[in-house]
Amino acid sequence: MEIKPIFLSIKHNKAIAMLVIIQVAITLTVLSGSLLLTTSTLKEWNLPSGIPHYNIISAVPEFYDLEVDVRQSLIDDLARIKAIPEVINVSPATQRPFDAQGIQTIYLEASDEAQEYETNIFTGDANLPEVLQLSLIEGRFFREDEIVVGQRDELPAMPPIVMISEAMAKVLFPDNNALGQTIWLEKGAAPAEIIGIYSNFMNGENLNYFGQSYRTILQPLVTWQNRADPSYLIRVEDGMADGLLETIRNQLYKVDGRYVNRVEVLTRTQKRMYDGRGSHAIMLLVISSVLLLITAFGMAGLVSFLVTQRQKQIGTRRALGAKKWDVVRYFMLENGVLTTIGIVIGLVLSIAFAFVLTEDSGVNILDMSYIFATAFFIILVNQLAVYLPAKKAANVAPAIVTRSA
Amino acid sequence: MFAYNLKLAFKSLNDRPSLTILMVAAIAVGLGLFMTMLTLSHQAGKIPMPHISKQIHLVQLDNREVTADEAENFNQMVDLTYQDTQNLLKLPSSGVEQTLAWNTNGILNVEEQEIQPQRSSVVATNQAFFTMFEVPFLYGKGWDSDADQFSQAVIVLSKKSNDYLFGGINSVGKQVRLNTHVLTVIGVLDDWFLARKFYDRSYYQAWPDQAFIPSNFAFDSDLPRNARFDCWSTTTNPGKFRTNYLTELKTSECAWITFWAKLPNHNLEDYKTQLGQYIDSQKRLGRFPRENQYFLTNINDQLEVISKMIGREQMLGVISYMFFAVCLINAVSILLAKFMRRTKEVSLRRALGAKKRTILQQHLIEVVFIGIIGGLFGILFSYIGLQAMLRVSLYASDYVRTAADLMPYHQMDWEMIMMAFTVSVSCTLLVGLYPIWRICNVSPASQLKAQ
Amino acid sequence: MLKMENVSKIYRTNLIETHALRKVDLHIGAGEFVSVTGPSGSGKTTFLNLAGLLETFEEGDFYLDGQNVKGLNDNQLSELRNEKIGFIFQSFNLLPELPLFDNVDVPLRYRGFNAKERKDRIENALEIVGLSSRMQHLPTQLSGGQQQRVAIARAIAGQPKFLLADEPTGNLDSLMAQQVMELLEKINQQGTTIIMVTHDDQLARRSHRNIQIFDGQVSDLAQDQTDVLIKSE
Helix, strand or coil: CCHHHHHHHHHHCHHHHHHHHHHHHHHHHHHHHHHHHHHHHHCCCCCCCCCCHHHEEEEEEEECCCCCCHHHHHHHHHHHHHHCCCEEEEEEECCCCEECCCCEEEECCCCCCCCCEEEEEEEECCCHHHHCCCCEEEECCCCHHHCEEEEHHHCCCCCCEEEEEHHHHHHHCCCCCCCCCEEECCCCCCCEEEEEEECCCCCEHHHHCCCCCCCEEEEEEEEEECCECCEEEEEECCCCHHHHHHHHHHHHCCCCCEEEEEEEEHHHHHHHHHHHHHHHHHHHHHHHHHHHHHHHHHHHHHHHHHHHHCHHHHHHHHHCCCCHHHHHHHHHHHHHHHHHHHHHHHHHHHHHHHHHHHHHHCCCCCCHHHHHHHHHHHHHHHHHHHHHHHHHHHCCCHHHHHCCC | CHHHHHHHHHHHHHHCHHHHHHHHHHHHHHHHHHHHHHHHHHHHCCCCCCCCCCCEEEEEECCCCCCCCCCCCHHHCCCEEHHHHHHHHCCCCCCCEEEEEEEEEEEEECCCCCCCCEEEEEEEECCHHHHHCCCCEEEECCCCHHHHHCCCCEEEECHHHHHHHHCCCCCCCCEEEECCEEEEEEEEECCCCCCCECCCCCCECCCCCCEEEEHHHHHHCCCCCCCCCECCCCCCCHHHHHCCCHHHHHHCCCEEEEEEEECCHHHHHHHHHHHHHHHHHHHHCCCCCCCCCEEEEEHHHHHHHHHCCCCHHHHHHHHHHHHHHHHHHHHHHHHHHHHHCCHHHHHHHHHCCCCHHHHHHHHHHHHHHHHHHHHHHHHHHHHHHHHHHHHHHHHHCCCCCCHHHHHHHHCCCHHHHHHHHHHHHHHHHHHHHHHHHHHHCCCCCHHHHCC | CEEEEEEEEEEECCCCEEEEEEEEEEEECCCCEEEEECCCCCCHHHHHHHHCCCCCCCEEEEEECCEECCCCCHHHHHHHHHHHEEEECCCCCCCCCCCHHHHHHHHHHHHCCCHHHHHHHHHHHHHHCCCHHHCCCCHHHCCHHHHHHHHHHHHHCCCCCEEEEECCCCCCCHHHHHHHHHHHHHHHHCCCEEEEECCCHHHHHCCCEEEEEECCEEEEEECCCCCCCCCCC
């Protein structure tokens, strides 16, 4: 309604108008920047693991005595761990869910120009699917006799078969059935046949960050090299995991010349995978909410200032027939106009800020819907902040106008 | 007059306590975050060993193949090959100290069964390391040149490792095992705080190494070489050198060892000449196919390049500046509200003979006081903020780093505390500029007529 | 017409009660030009506030244009004020940031007239006060007398039945005061009831009737029987 008088009044109070506009613009920039960063940080955050990770323990021992017979101690380790009554199953492993190191490149053909696919390869014996409680979607699991065991650089040949996850199958063979197809895990090496497809599980941070969380390959392989000994994945009975860490550590220490680096429940591994991003995001969110609070307080303060400044004017308007609601509406509308101008400037700044951030991080984080949502939210908060002092303004007695008499 | 104004200023602070509190809060919260980020970057920007940092130079020789990319600064340049480190160490030196360093790791363990072995990061280096970098010793000292020459099995432990393995006693002469190798403790470091771990070019904060051993011993024991191997393109899979192929590595053109020279000013030119001559002599042997190029970069210059590459914290920094700006703008409105409530009073005072100057003084005192209080609370808030950041760092490192190691980076020093007060008072003055200007220009009569 | 029966206004603080107006009985007919006089603190302003519906009262009945305003809520009072009453203040009370046009526009907005009607009324009102050429000027660009004429234009633009003038010439020099008075008389002649509060006997004499207030009590003096004092009780 009375947009024009509001503009005239803003023109009259340039300093205050500037304060509001700048404040809104910066608030929008900071808030939307934080929000964009947060969402991009938390993208792919805390996805389902696909496995009962709370019941799985990973143990990472390493040998510092190179004279130790690794093959024998592997057999002993497995026997000792299996002997623990609460242990359901155990498999040697070189990678752990949530913690897959490095990204491996695989191919669908042997040629030099073959398209590259990124994945994480998990190795283990025939018990691995059972340890991770993977369900079979197609084909079959590995058999005991298909497991290749040995020191890495002395292996006669890599296993000729692999299993792949459902997600991996979809990527590699979007149109065909993956079962029975062959893939190359290394250029120039012999291909491997896909004998089974299993349910998805989380690989690790590296691929997760690129939105490729569930691309995995299982290889029937138990291998070690120098100090890179096989670690173990152990599934235990429900709720027993935490209590078993020490027992397992002690069992592993029964072999001399070894250091047990880490025995932990996969929940901790999972936490480690996400905690950097999580804490960063939470920090940004805390800062943003405090900022919003401060902006709201500032708005409320400004309007109460304006109210004291304009007592007489409000009284005059009331005397001329303005209802209380007209006064409240006037202030809310005035704030709305200023906020909107600030928002427009803030939008430009936000987009620029998002571009800078994008350039810095290399990930495109610009998403207008978030910026608009933030803008809307700021308008809402400001209107709320203005409402209370405006209500107070409406209580200015109209009789104030005759006081000069 | 001043005393009277002081009284008025305090009265005015008490007058509308909610506005005063709001104003102080706005400044303190903004300052708190601002100082948190400023302290972090202040501490992170600190230069290790500032009194000698300009003498400590990273030495890099461009042994790369002809087709390699041009390097603009040290960060794009390769380190040294094994053979070059050996040759440079043998240079007819004129009092120039040189050291090399590379990272390895192993399991530190002792005979006592109850002390579990510990995975440790270990630096392989030479005797000059300790004198060049003025490493503080609690017990014993660094090894001598014989130990380097004869690959003696000696080890210098960090204070923390000594505490863990030996309960903090003087362990010099005692034996410790690194994996299966038995070494004699020759020295124990005292607390050695490095603002950034420069010597392995990681520039890490709060990731101290646990032990130091002679490089030649590390080679003889074939300990893992945790380095990036910059090899010529003819070398396939350079990663293999990590645990294998030591003999091939030693004669290869793979650069991977960081090399340092302590060059007081008067030595710099001589050293440069020597490097030039060395490269020439190697050219005659068919090495160094590129134009003569070497980098001598002191620690200050290194950090300048490195500090430009640290992203995430800077982003938070930018956000904290903007955050502070919003808080200040807020403070302007609150102060305006606070002052303009007094228009009538000021107008009356003016009518009764108060000069503009007096009014100005009264309000300046009030603003400065708010600034000081805001500064105090701001420091309190930044203390809390720094503690929170410390917890976040601990959490995010899954408690691998220790609070004690991180503490120096999350601590305000006097410089920062003074800074906080300066920023607080000057920003409040800035904030007060407009409101004070407004209140000082209240005309003596304007408000009286309306009464 | 305006009729007050037994109207009292009491200001209460924690310590004391002040009877600002005591049991006022008063009748002002349509088209009258009434002046209200009395010394400072006598209750003139309170009377004006009550008559202008700016304040509420505790006791008695008040009929404005036949409607009893007692017990009306704030919104109803605002509407009534807007429709029936025009105000003219000693200090003009123009909104400083608005040009004349928009100042006159303020009550019309609250009235809810459409744009065309508002424009017509504003131009007409400013025409009457002789300021139509300065529609886009700001109040500060005008002299005091001109400002008061704008205030008058604002007061009459909505064609209210009553015009309440509070020391309309108090801040003006005599020449300007003369012009403003002539303007008010002209408006009165066109049928608007005018109630003017003033301490100036000269001005009061130009009204049809004079009401005196002493210590919260109203004495209604007909213009032609100046010395007769009718107690309100």
